[in-house]
Amino acid sequence: MAVLLMGIGLSACSSLGLTSKSEYGDKNKEKLYENGSLASDEGGFSIFGSKSKKIDETGIGVNGYLWRATLDTISFMPVSSADPFGGLVTTDWYSAPGEPGERIKLNIFILDRELRADGVKVTVFRQTRNMDGSWIDSLSSPMTATSLEETILTRARQMKLAQKEKK
Numbered sequence: 001m002a003v004l005l006m007g008i009g010l011s012a013c014s015s016l017g018l019t020s021k022s023e024y025g026d027k028n029k030e031k032l033y034e035n036g037s038l039a040s041d042e043g044g045f046s047i048f049g050s051k052s053k054k055i056d057e058t059g060i061g062v063n064g065y066l067w068r069a070t071l072d073t074i075s076f077m078p079v080s081s082a083d084p085f086g087g088l089v090t091t092d093w094y095s096a097p098g099e100p101g102e103r104i105k106l107n108i109f110i111l112d113r114e115l116r117a118d119g120v121k122v123t124v125f126r127q128t129r130n131m132d133g134s135w136i137d138s139l140s141s142p143m144t145a146t147s148l149e150e151t152i153l154t155r156a157r158q159m160k161l162a163q164k165e166k167k
Helices: 002-016 064-073 142-166
Strands: 079-083 088-091 102-110 120-129 135-138
Touching (some): 064 102, 064 142
Antiparallel strands (some): 079 088, 102 120, 120 135
């Protein structure tokens, strides 16, 4: 569990410039509209042929900053599924290198299209290895989920501020 929290803490350090330039937020990125034409203006995908019906700057159904921050924060874990329109990210079981007898799995829900403090909900599933080698469900600390939510929100705010500074 301590290794997981260290991984979360390290992902928060990315705002210090210790990581490579993020692939997200390229303001020169071109957008593809439904009619097949490319444009480099602000906005997202056109849904029914009208450029006035844009869903979001990122073309996804949830807040783009929360979505990217979620994927960035859990990048050390294997992702089992990710639904950018429904706002659900599910990881596969992950065992930290220093904790082979314990593993965790996450369900992360992005609940809003706005960047809000209650816009993300993390559920942590934890299992421990029994003496016979089988995995049994165990309680996880509520602070683990809260810490992950705070890390995702902090990273999303950092991404939003960095985007504003580019403009």
